[in-house]
Amino acid sequence: MLGKTIQIYLTDGNPRGIRVADITSRTIQALLIPRSHLKEGLSRPEIEGVGIYLLFGETESSTKPLVYIGEAEDCKKRISQHNLSTSKINWNTALVITSKTLYFTKSHVKYLENYCYTSALNSGRFQLQNISTPTKSYIPDPVVADLMDIFETMKILVSTLGFPVFDIMSKKKTKHTLICEGKGAKAFGNYTEDGLTVLKKSSANLLVTPSASPWISNYRKSLLDGEIIFIKDGFYEFKEDYIFESVSRASSVILGRNSNGWSQWKYENGRTLDEVIRQDIS
Known part of the structure; x- marks a missing residue:
């Protein structure tokens, strides 16, 4: 794998606070918001518009960390709704993926939501909190190729920020087992x-x-x-x-x-x- 240059911006200088991450040669950005910093996070420009979001949490009884995967045409509004919701989604960190060039459409993020869900399920590292499998939208093959390239960038950024939800675990016995x-x-x-x-x-x-x-x-x-x-x-x-x-x-x-x-x-x-x-x- 080739090296990557990743830029992580600490919005208030706190390494455990709000962070904005991107690969300098890519147009995708990831905004990480601890729930305790949600008010400040909702004012960030990176949360505006169409995107994918992941809500991470844990409970004392869970054997794996928890994740909920969703999409929204207005990520700011959707995260605010989750904060006020009485649903059983357990979360303490929100991670929002948007495009710096406003590339995403509703169809794009619906497709990515389904792909992210399936990838997280196959990875097996996190326990999914989604009640059902997200619906996959129809996308032409050339656009699918672009979205798969975007997903690889997402995967790197999300893992870099401490949540390897899409990383596949090694399942083979080797000489190093x-x-x-x-x-x-x-x-x-x-x-x-x-x-x-x-x-x-x-x-x-x-x-x-x-x-x-x-x-x-x-x-x-x-x-x-x-x-x-x-x-x-x-x-x-x-x-x-x-x-x-x-x-x-x-x-x-x-x-x-x-x-x-x-x-x-x-x-x-x-x-x-x-x-x-x-x-x-x-």
Whole structure:
């Protein structure tokens, strides 16, 4: 992949406040608004007009971050409506995508809304809050090609701002795949910039040890309730790939006890994650 120059403007100098991001050679811009800064965000010119928006949130019981994907002819008005709505959409950050050249039409954003929804669903990183699949508008093939180019820019900007909702997780076992096993459980994983991705069909011990920290049982319960894992043949089995931000959290959930993930996750040659990643670098 070629390098990209991304410009991020902090509208009030606060790195955790409102941010405007764009790739300097592209016409698409992304406006990120924390809900606590919504009043100021609604006054930004980037929120005006036709566009795509994403609402990000989380709950204590959710095993994945939440996202709602929508489109609007007037993004400012639509985000304001979401703020006042009594709907069950849980959000604390809005991210609005608009065109600096006012290129978008209603048909464009309807098509992109559907494509973004499908891409987020296929990615599996976020839990979608949309009640139904957005309708896809008819677009001529030459315009579809332009919109796919725009989507790739959107994907980069959204991920750069901290929400990799469209990024596909690696689903293949490779020579770099890690293994964590104990008492019959065997899990496979990949270590990436996101953390430790435990692969589908990995197994985890059904019981936790008496000395295990309470959070381990609680976390496993949330995975079970969220249908990320299920019971099969005396073990938990992962129904899908799942990202743990901490390698030790991943190994502790797999083994059912407190553990150091840097020593528990090993490559097929027997070397630990600690030996390959931390010690080799130092």
